[in-house]
Amino acid sequence: MTSGNLLVAQGGGPTAVFNFSLLGVVEEARRLKIKGIGKIIGALRSIDGLLDEDLIDLGKENRSNLRQVALKPGAALGSCRRKMAEEDYGRIVEVFKRYDVRYFFYIGGNGSMFTVHKVDQLARSVGYELNAIGIPKTIDNDLAYTDHCPGFGSAARYFASVTREIGLDVASLPPPVSVIETLGRNTGWLAASAALAKEDEGDAPNLIYVPERVFSLSAFLSDVSDVYDKWGRAVIVVSEGLKDKSGQYLGGVNAKASRDGFGRNLPGGASSFLAAKIAEQLKLRARSEKPGLAARTGVEYVSSVDRREAYLVGQSAVRAAVKGKSGLMMTLDRAAGNRYYCKVGEAPLEKVAKAEKLLPPGFINKRGNFVTEAFLRYCRPIIGDSIRSFPDLSKHRIA
Amino acid sequence: MTSGNLLVAQGGGPTAVFNFSLLGVVEEARRLKIKGIGKIIGALRSIDGLLDEDLIDLGKENRSNLRQVALKPGAALGSCRRKMAEEDYGRIVEVFKRYDVRYFFYIGGNGSMFTVHKVDQLARSVGYELNAIGIPKTIDNDLAYTDHCPGFGSAARYFASVTREIGLDVASLPPPVSVIETLGRNTGWLAASAALAKEDEGDAPNLIYVPERVFSLSAFLSDVSDVYDKWGRAVIVVSEGLKDKSGQYLGGVNAKASRDGFGRNLPGGASSFLAAKIAEQLKLRARSEKPGLAARTGVEYVSSVDRREAYLVGQSAVRAAVKGKSGLMMTLDRAAGNRYYCKVGEAPLEKVAKAEKLLPPGFINKRGNFVTEAFLRYCRPIIGDSIRSFPDLSKHRIA
Numbered sequence: 001m002t003s004g005n006l007l008v009a010q011g012g013g014p015t016a017v018f019n020f021s022l023l024g025v026v027e028e029a030r031r032l033k034i035k036g037i038g039k040i041i042g043a044l045r046s047i048d049g050l051l052d053e054d055l056i057d058l059g060k061e062n063r064s065n066l067r068q069v070a071l072k073p074g075a076a077l078g079s080c081r082r083k084m085a086e087e088d089y090g091r092i093v094e095v096f097k098r099y100d101v102r103y104f105f106y107i108g109g110n111g112s113m114f115t116v117h118k119v120d121q122l123a124r125s126v127g128y129e130l131n132a133i134g135i136p137k138t139i140d141n142d143l144a145y146t147d148h149c150p151g152f153g154s155a156a157r158y159f160a161s162v163t164r165e166i167g168l169d170v171a172s173l174p175p176p177v178s179v180i181e182t183l184g185r186n187t188g189w190l191a192a193s194a195a196l197a198k199e200d201e202g203d204a205p206n207l208i209y210v211p212e213r214v215f216s217l218s219a220f221l222s223d224v225s226d227v228y229d230k231w232g233r234a235v236i237v238v239s240e241g242l243k244d245k246s247g248q249y250l251g252g253v254n255a256k257a258s259r260d261g262f263g264r265n266l267p268g269g270a271s272s273f274l275a276a277k278i279a280e281q282l283k284l285r286a287r288s289e290k291p292g293l294a295a296r297t298g299v300e301y302v303s304s305v306d307r308r309e310a311y312l313v314g315q316s317a318v319r320a321a322v323k324g325k326s327g328l329m330m331t332l333d334r335a336a337g338n339r340y341y342c343k344v345g346e347a348p349l350e351k352v353a354k355a356e357k358l359l360p361p362g363f364i365n366k367r368g369n370f371v372t373e374a375f376l377r378y379c380r381p382i383i384g385d386s387i388r389s390f391p392d393l394s395k396h397r398i399a
Numbered sequence: 400m401t402s403g404n405l406l407v408a409q410g411g412g413p414t415a416v417f418n419f420s421l422l423g424v425v426e427e428a429r430r431l432k433i434k435g436i437g438k439i440i441g442a443l444r445s446i447d448g449l450l451d452e453d454l455i456d457l458g459k460e461n462r463s464n465l466r467q468v469a470l471k472p473g474a475a476l477g478s479c480r481r482k483m484a485e486e487d488y489g490r491i492v493e494v495f496k497r498y499d500v501r502y503f504f505y506i507g508g509n510g511s512m513f514t515v516h517k518v519d520q521l522a523r524s525v526g527y528e529l530n531a532i533g534i535p536k537t538i539d540n541d542l543a544y545t546d547h548c549p550g551f552g553s554a555a556r557y558f559a560s561v562t563r564e565i566g567l568d569v570a571s572l573p574p575p576v577s578v579i580e581t582l583g584r585n586t587g588w589l590a591a592s593a594a595l596a597k598e599d600e601g602d603a604p605n606l607i608y609v610p611e612r613v614f615s616l617s618a619f620l621s622d623v624s625d626v627y628d629k630w631g632r633a634v635i636v637v638s639e640g641l642k643d644k645s646g647q648y649l650g651g652v653n654a655k656a657s658r659d660g661f662g663r664n665l666p667g668g669a670s671s672f673l674a675a676k677i678a679e680q681l682k683l684r685a686r687s688e689k690p691g692l693a694a695r696t697g698v699e700y701v702s703s704v705d706r707r708e709a710y711l712v713g714q715s716a717v718r719a720a721v722k723g724k725s726g727l728m729m730t731l732d733r734a735a736g737n738r739y740y741c742k743v744g745e746a747p748l749e750k751v752a753k754a755e756k757l758l759p760p761g762f763i764n765k766r767g768n769f770v771t772e773a774f775l776r777y778c779r780p781i782i783g784d785s786i787r788s789f790p791d792l793s794k795h796r797i798a
Contacts, residue, residue, distance in 0.1 A: 013572065014568050014571055014572060039797070041797060042792070044794070055796070055797040056792065056794045056795055056796055056797060057795040057796075058792075060795040061792060061793055061795075062793065065790055065792075065793065066792070068789070068790045069789070069790055069791065069792055072567060072789035072790070073564045073565075073567045073568050073789070074567040074568040074569075074570060074571035074572070075571040076571070076791075076792055077571075077792070078571050078572070079571055080572070081572065162693045162696075162697070165472045165693065165696035165697065165698065166472075166691075166692045166693060166696055168471060168472045168473040168696065169413050169472050169473040169692050169695065169696045170473075170692070171473060172413055172473035172474040172475070172476075172477050172478055173412065173413060173473070173474065173478045173479070173480065178691075178692060269671055272668055272671060272689075287691065287692070288689070289689060289690060289691030289692050289693055290671075290687070290688060290689040290690075290691070291689075291690045291691075291693055292565075292577075292686065292687065292688030292689070292690075293565045293568050293569070293577060293686070293688050294561045294564065294565060294688055294690055294693070296568065297561075297564035297565055297567065297568045298561075298564065298699075299564065299787065300697075300699035300700070301699070388698065390467070390468070390470065390471035390472070391464055391467045391468055391471070392468070392475075393441070393455065393457075393460060393464075393465070393468055393475055393476070394459065394460055394461065394464065395443070395455045396455055396456040396459040396460075397454070397455055397456075398438070398440060398454040398455060398456050
């Protein structure tokens, strides 16, 4: 196996278990140190810090502190939103040469996987021996070639829990409508996950809308009206990524920011837009809730399965790399059968980087206003233990 | 003491410990049963159900189930938003006569305290012997004559925790601005409580705005710009009740709903409105988070102190009533000294019902963009144990 140093970085938006993958890499590398891995280097601020050579020695971190840091929301090393320029890849390889980095692990989503792919290719083309592995991470669950992505299960658990809790509040104080907005710009995985809150008919959520379907306001209002007429209330979960026929985010904000070179149409108003429409058109009291970043930082809602799997993909990436593998992303492959079990697999970065996994049609109902039983079976084990359930009063009536 | 039945109801918006006050009433009444309290009646759907005689026998509830129900978000008995008509008070007294109700406990906020006050007065004027006691409950903390209100501490703990967690996310992925919107239509108590998230300079929250001060967009943008220039990021907490000079909610929704007789200008857009302004005027990437109802339902964030005190005011209300007291609201009176301790006191409903407790000027800084040390001292013990703290990596630099 190759002797040299290891470098790990975290890319893109944090998840609640982002740092567990980092822990998996560091702990496994420490175990394998005798086999040829030298320094365990962490790049602060992701590729930004890597290019600035803003590097730390993770091998010198106190072991128990590192375990505490793993529980922390955000990216412990820091992350970035860099738009990669073509020359950046070459500069990365230059830094690797300078620090004798032979193992590169990048924990991230689609964009990060593309970066690892390019770096891997470039290193190969210039004859620099490098083992570059992508470690999947995204609350959006939109990476292909893996059953699901570390980070998704905890955010899904968050939305399922919060939807159940809000549902109990709404049920105890009618007549109200609540529109809960989930994260998820292009995919409806997180909005769909709120369905795990439902135990009985009438329970929250009553309706779920995902960006995989073009949003129709008239169909939506008709659905809400039906639910309200039946139950006297409605809890509706919508993805922040809902778009109208023209492809615009519902209630989207056009953020023309130049100070940080950023400028694009941003989602983030679907729930308040729809609550206003419900009030206006259906004459119902409606409000909106948008937990936003709280859904990916909530340490109280971390899925035990997600935490374990986030660690596992980090750990397995190191094992794969020391076997000489490169240009791969670690995947979670679900075994067939009734009992949930995922083993770690691999997928070529070239394929992963190009793909985006949307909710398959079989996970959305015909009307496009809820998920199917197949989705529930898929999602339930990923969120860990059952979410908290609350008993009702027995309610012995007085005659 | 008066012999007769007891009736308890829950009014207005739920809190995370609403049902602990209910538990306090029921358990204490069960203990005192031998002393003259007959049936322990619960009114479903608050005054709505009381008038419909939709009543249950809480004395028949299983004790351990009742303890589980106490943990449940929402109002276990159901609540209502009834606009009381003058004749309703008389009808309440009629129902009390029919069911021989001699003890009336209403757990609620300002509106509910006014109801108890009216019922108490009316019963007196018609010579019907009744012991009517108000039990304070509101996340808004705006009831006067009490140090604080049960329900506030848990919602405060929620916003402090979530602000810290979001702050860690934002700090790890710059350059971003996050505007977090808290509950609180008229008062800034909850927005202020987020300040407990801050450990060091630069930590979230950087800025806090409350409705006790008229909101100035230009001052706000100047503050945000200063914070961004200093720290490269900004986490800003705003109350949903922020109003501009004309008295309109920032980004407010004008909900003209008639189906449920409801129609007024509603808050709920301050954070997205301000995030859009930051993007537009300061050219910074800004997003907004509005946990909304999640802040009063989050069982994981319940303050142990709040839970205990919610129970205590329920329990003490029963004790006061069997001593023949009526027309009072139970209060929490903080003892002087360094160690936090509240004993239960009483205040006349007549006074309580008319008052609304705003943040005192001494709790808001001069600039109107943060709280003072005096507020932190006031609020810290109410949220229970310290909120979760997260260590950082040691970050040994590589030369």
